[in-house]
Amino acid sequence: MSVHDRKLRFGICGLGFMGRTYFTHLRDHSRARVAALCDRDPDRRAGRWNDAVGNLDAAAASPTSDGVFASCAEFDELLAREDVDVVAITLPTSQHADLTVRAFSAGKHVLCEKPMALTVADCDRMIAAARSARRTLMIAQCIRFWPQYEVIKREVDAGAIGAVRMASLRRIASPPTYSAGGWLMRAEQSGGAAFDLHVHDVDFAQHLLGIPESVSAIGRVGASGGVDHVHAHYRYADGRFALIEGGWERHAPWPFVMEITVNGEDGTLHWNMNDGRQVLKF
């Protein structure tokens, strides 16, 4: 039986907000199942994670009992399991590179949370390890798969607004309070908002418009110790440009905002998550 004929078996490593979100969605996916949970905290492995909160309301499911899934306190235990095809790495960004390389050494595929890593050198290590192991590395840049962003990509590619002139992307939040132990607010672990938040729009802008010819950006070092608000201009050789603004320095209870506008010769596409579910076309 080839891997294409059966459900992919995941081991989730790190049961904070994001690990719980993975659990919920992988458990319900027709092509996936959760084989193992890995975390040093036995309560979390047992699914006692009712403290799960996040910036979006992804209701976290809970394992019905400790015994339904293999329970691993250490990463090596997870890697040793024959019933795990893919390791999902949902631990702080600073750990992504080392854990990814170890997973490839054990012959696993890797689905790793965004952002990929904190340095280009770490990213290169991860890619080299995937190639060497002939396994798949996927970074979970979820915005490419967000329904409204998918609509925008499809409409733009189909020529629905003609030649693109410009895009404006925004992702603005108050300081994250939902990360396990507060790691998001420690730049040495998360990179700050420029890495953790802004990366979504960096990725989507490049997915939609390609690699820019030049980038000009300014930012502010905030409470995380990293750049917690960033403004970037992307400029393309053909005259298109994008403005991307991201940050988590708004004061609570500022509502999480993600917004995208793409202007073309023949029309304008716009979505703001707080205005409704529909992408608007003008």
Next chain:
Amino acid sequence: MSVHDRKLRFGICGLGFMGRTYFTHLRDHSRARVAALCDRDPDRRAGRWNDAVGNLDAAAASPTSDGVFASCAEFDELLAREDVDVVAITLPTSQHADLTVRAFSAGKHVLCEKPMALTVADCDRMIAAARSARRTLMIAQCIRFWPQYEVIKREVDAGAIGAVRMASLRRIASPPTYSAGGWLMRAEQSGGAAFDLHVHDVDFAQHLLGIPESVSAIGRVGASGGVDHVHAHYRYADGRFALIEGGWERHAPWPFVMEITVNGEDGTLHWNMNDGRQVLKF
């Protein structure tokens, strides 16, 4: 009787959308009255201007008859009138400098529509003429007096959000269709959106934060022949910065949007004209 004791007597030159708006508000002002109307079009001078539309719903009043106000077909007629203290210049931007200089030569004060002029040299001429005539030149940068922007300026100055970190200002529209004869969409007359639209936020950012240490901007030449969408970063020596985005290239019926967010150490102020009348404080 000093000028401080009586109503200022205005002559309005140019009865397009903006001239009609001036008429409506000056007529109702306790310290002003409209003494004369100047336009080459006799219908407009007679107040037959029911075609008045604009980007904001300022309902235009109409003179009840031709005889209530002096009616001048030519600018020199307006300047010759003893009963005009202030000339309000509501003609296309490209005419501001010449008309302003002529008004000062005639001993009038000048209230001139924004943007001031299309070149720094023209601005300098206007300032020099005002000084030489010892008369007042005021550019009608109305956003400084817009109630919600006034609230934001007052709150920031009062320390309500602590030390300012950054500001984001936006003013986004579809192409203006309300200018007399379509002059706004001819850059040689209007300068395009970078001059006509973006200037509001350029002015307010400097009013609020001061003169930036550096500015980085990108823009797009649009249908007007001028820059019709612009993104600018303002950077201040003390680390504050502002992002200002302005343009009128959205496709109709995109709603006119003006929005400002100011983030400080202790709070965030936000206003979007489409979200309601109140400035929100987080």
